[in-house]
Amino acid sequence: MSIQEYFVSLFKGIHSLIKGMAVTGKELVSPKVTEQYPENRATLKIPERFRATLTLIYDENGNHKCIACKTCERNCPNGTIHIDTRMVDLPNGKKKVKLDKYIYDLGSCTFCDLCVTTCPTHALEFSNDFEQAVFRREALVKQLNYLPEKDEPAPAPAPAPADKPEEATKPVAPEPPKE
């Protein structure tokens, strides 16, 4: 190696070293993105659309919109959903199928969202509650309708009979005497 080649090689090495150290220095002063979990549990931001576990939507009065049609069960590609139904007598004498148990196995769910998108009453959604770790696989099987199922509401009182038309209530004129 000539002296010229030696110095070219030396300067190339120093240039490369400075370039590498510049990257290191930049990362040293840039804001950290590593999540300090679980210490930061209170401030942790999970994206709203993250699919952690299937849930049945309850309103503020404890009602859900599931009509036990089993569409979600049929559309689930791997049998994650099992729905038990029961037949109830309605106050008007008719019968109706109602939800008894909505069973969901988080352990086999692929989070494809088919159940949610095909539900005709929009009764389902995915929660972003990601802390679902358990010690036993059986604990991943959950009953989604966790509140007692409510009875059918009593029928509305029958409307009062309409007033009779005036003609019907008019006094009948006596027939003229026969000749």
Ligand code: SF4
């Ligand atoms: S959750 Fe929706 S699709 Fe599934 S049984 Fe209930 S109403 Fe039907």
Ligand code: SF4
């Ligand atoms: S997200 Fe997909 S796999 Fe999971 S329960 Fe719904 S349909 Fe089944």
